[in-house]
C-alpha cells in the first residue's frame with residue numbers, strides 16, 4: 001500500500017532534503033527572532049509560498065532576475081514537487097500523478113531548456129501511439145484525429161464503431177451548426193452537445209474530459225478549459241471549419257495534429273519526474289529553499305496604500321515565534337490555502353480564491369504480466385464514458401508510453417477512480433479500491449492472474465474544478481491583488497491545471513509582483 005508519508009524516501013527526496021539542511025546551517029547566523037528581509041542592492045526580497053512546480057518555476061525565474069536581490073521558497077512538506085512525485089519500487093518506476101507534459105503550450109519545455117535540462121526529456125515511444133474508449137463494454141480505438149473534441153478526419157468518423165450512423169451524421173453535421181456569438185461562458189457539456197451532438201458528447205468528449213480534469217462537464221467552464229475551441233467557433237464558425245482553415249494556412253502542421261504524430265507533442269523526463277525536479281531544484285541558488293516550513297499567516301507591516309508602497313513590507317509567520325519580512329510575495333499554494341493566507345490582507349481576494357473547488361480521486365497502480373492480458377494493450381491507455389456505468393474513469397497503460405518503467409514482459413497500469421462524478425469512491429478502504437481496480441482490469445482488459453505489485457495513491461481535493469465563470473472570478477482575484485503592494489498568486493487553481501500552465505503561471509506571477517507585463 002502506498003501513502004505519501006509512509007513511502008520510503010528515494011535518493012531524490014534525500015537530495016532535495018539536503019537543501020533544507022543547508023538552509024538550517026545558514027539560519028543561526030541571523031540573530032533576530034523576527035528576521036528583517038528588506039531590499040538591498042536595489043532589488044526586492046521575494047518570498048514564494050508553496051514548492052510545487054508552480055512555486056519552483058517562480059523561484060527559478062525570479063532567482064535569475066536582477067529585479068530581485070533575494071528569493072526564498074517556503075514549502076510545508078519535506079520535499080519539493082507538490083503533487084508531482086516518482087516512486088521507485090524495485091524494478092518499477094511509478095509516477096504518483098503526472099507522468100508527462102504537453103509541449104504545445106511550450107512553458108514546461110522552455111523551463112527545461114532555460115535550466116539546461118532538455119536532454120533529460122524523451123518523447124513517447126513510437127509504437128502504440130493510440131488510445132481506446134470503452135463502448136458497450138468493448139475496447140475500441142478513439143477515432144484517429146479526434147483531438148479532444150475536434151474531428152479532423154472524415155474517414156475515421158465514418159468507420160468508428162463508437163458511434164451509430166445517426167451519431168456520425170450529427171458529428172459531421174457540425175460543419176453546418178451555426179456559431180454562437182455570445183461572449184458569455186458556457187459549460188463544456190453545453191458546447192460539445194450543441195456542436196457535435198449528444199452521442200459524440202457522451203461516447204467521446206465526456207470521457208476524454210473526465211479523464212483529464214476528473215470533473216463534471218455539465219459545470220466545467222469552456223472558457224477556462226478549452227478556450228481554443230471557443231475561439232475557433234467565433235473565428236471560423238465551428239470546429240471542422242476551424243480545422244479546414246488551419247489546414248489551408250499550414251497543411252503540414254494540421255496533418256501532424258490530426259495524426260498519431262501529436263503524441264510527439266508530449267515529453268517526460270526519461271528517469272522520472274523526481275529526477276527532473278531534483279535538477280531544477282539544483283539550479284536554485286543555495287539557501288533558496290526552506291522545506292518543512294509551512295507559512296501559517298500573512299500580514300502587511302503597514303497599510304497597503306499605493307503612495308506608501310516603498311514603506312510597506314509583508315510579514316510571513318511560520319510559527320508563533322518565527323516570522324520574516326519581505327518586499328514581495330507569491331502564493332503558489334492550493335486555492336484554499338491561498339484564501340486563508342489572504343484573509344488578513346484582502347477579504348475580497350480571499351473570497352475569490354475560496355470559490356475555487358477541488359475534486360478528489362484515487363489512482364490504483366498495478367504491474368501485471370502482459371501474457372495474462374487477453375484484451376487490447378497496444379496503445380497508451382483507455383477512457384471510460386460515464387454511460388458505461390463502471391467505476392474506472394480511465395486506465396493508463398503507463399509503461400507503454402515511456403521506456404524504463406517496467407521490464408518489457410510486464411505492464412504498469414494506472415486505474416483512475418473517483419473524480420467529481422464519483423466522489424463516493426474516496427470513502428472506500430485501500431483494500432476495496434484495489435479490489436475495484438482488479439475487477440475493472442479483469443473485466444475490461446480480460447486480465448487473468450495476480451498483480452506483481454499494486455499500490456493505492458489517494459488524491460483528496462487535488463484537482464481544481466474550473467466551473468462556469470472561472471475566468472471572470474480569477475480576473476477579479478488578480479484585480480483585488482493589484483490593489484495590494486507586490487503580491488501575486490499562481491498555480492493549478494487559476495489558469496490551467498497542466499504542468500505547462502503551472503510553469504507559465506509561476507513565471508507570470510514573477511512579472512505580476514513587479515509590474516503588469518504579460519509573459520510571452
Ligand SMILES: Cc1cc2nc3c(=O)[nH]c(=O)nc-3n(C[C@H](O)[C@H](O)[C@H](O)COP(=O)(O)OP(=O)(O)OC[C@H]3O[C@@H](n4cnc5c(N)ncnc54)[C@H](O)[C@@H]3O)c2cc1C
Nearest residue numbers: 050052053054076082083097098099294295491492498499
Ligand atoms: C493524479 C494526477 C495526475 C496528473 N497528471 C498530469 C499529467 O500527466 N500532465 C500534466 O501536465 N499535469 C498533470 N496533473 C496536474 C499537475 O501535475 C498539477 O496541476 C501541478 O503539478 C500542480 O502544481 P502546483 O505547484 O500548482 O500545486 P501543488 O503541486 O499542489 O503544490 C503546492 C505546494 O504548496 C505546498 N503548501 C501548501 N500549503 C502550504 C503552506 N501553508 N506553506 C508552504 N507550502 C504550502 C504544498 O505542500 C505543495 O507542495 C496531474 C494531477 C494529478 C492530481
